[in-house]
Amino acid sequence: MPNGYISELKMDNSKPMPETLFDYPSEIDKISKEFNNIITQSSNAEDLGYDHLAGIGYRKAIEFLVKDYLIEFKNEDRDSISSKLLSQCIKSIDDERIQNLAKAASWIGNDETHYIRKHIDKDIQDLKSFLHTLTSLVSFEIQISKAEDFINNN
Numbered sequence: 001m002p003n004g005y006i007s008e009l010k011m012d013n014s015k016p017m018p019e020t021l022f023d024y025p026s027e028i029d030k031i032s033k034e035f036n037n038i039i040t041q042s043s044n045a046e047d048l049g050y051d052h053l054a055g056i057g058y059r060k061a062i063e064f065l066v067k068d069y070l071i072e073f074k075n076e077d078r079d080s081i082s083s084k085l086l087s088q089c090i091k092s093i094d095d096e097r098i099q100n101l102a103k104a105a106s107w108i109g110n111d112e113t114h115y116i117r118k119h120i121d122k123d124i125q126d127l128k129s130f131l132h133t134l135t136s137l138v139s140f141e142i143q144i145s146k147a148e149d150f151i152n153n154n
Contacts, residue, residue, distance in 0.1 A: 021047060024132065025139030032068035035061055046124070055112025055124045058131060062105050065131075066090060069098075069138055073145075098137050105130035 022043040028035055042057030063086045070076040070089055081089060086106055093099040108127040111117040 022128065022132075024135040027139040027142045028065065028135050031072040031138075031142070032065050034064050035068065038064055051124060052112070055109065055127065058124065058127050059106065059109025059112055062086070062102060062109055062131060062134070065134065065138070066093070066102050066106075069093075073138075073142065095137070095141065098134065098141070101130050101134040101137065105134060 022039050024035075024039065038057055038061040042054045042061060045051075045057055046054035066086060066089050067081050067084075070081050070092065071078050074094075076092070087103075090099055090102045090106065093102065105127055108119060108122045108124075108130070111119055111122070112124065112127070
């Protein structure tokens, strides 16, 4: 085999995969079916020491959350939202707090995917902190909407 190639691959299945360390409100799963898969894989990658991959995964989780939020909760057109850049989707969020959290998290997430970092004073922990708060605010908005529906229908 040429130098640098693995001649034999051995799997060690004796080690269980780590549990996700990224807790978020269950309401998120109702609007974003893939968010859990992405966030779990990202958290597992981070726990296994694959910090570069984890950062990219968290960035992907932001995109799915924002787009699914707009499609499933704000009833925006799936085809239109799916084809837009994340930054365009974030601009269309009507809650400024959610918009700002998504923007800040995506900026740090973009740094995780690019060669040169724009925000050298921020890291994956800041990204996760913003993402935690983003999921909380989206969850609050969902709960408020449910309460309003309940009040208006009684």
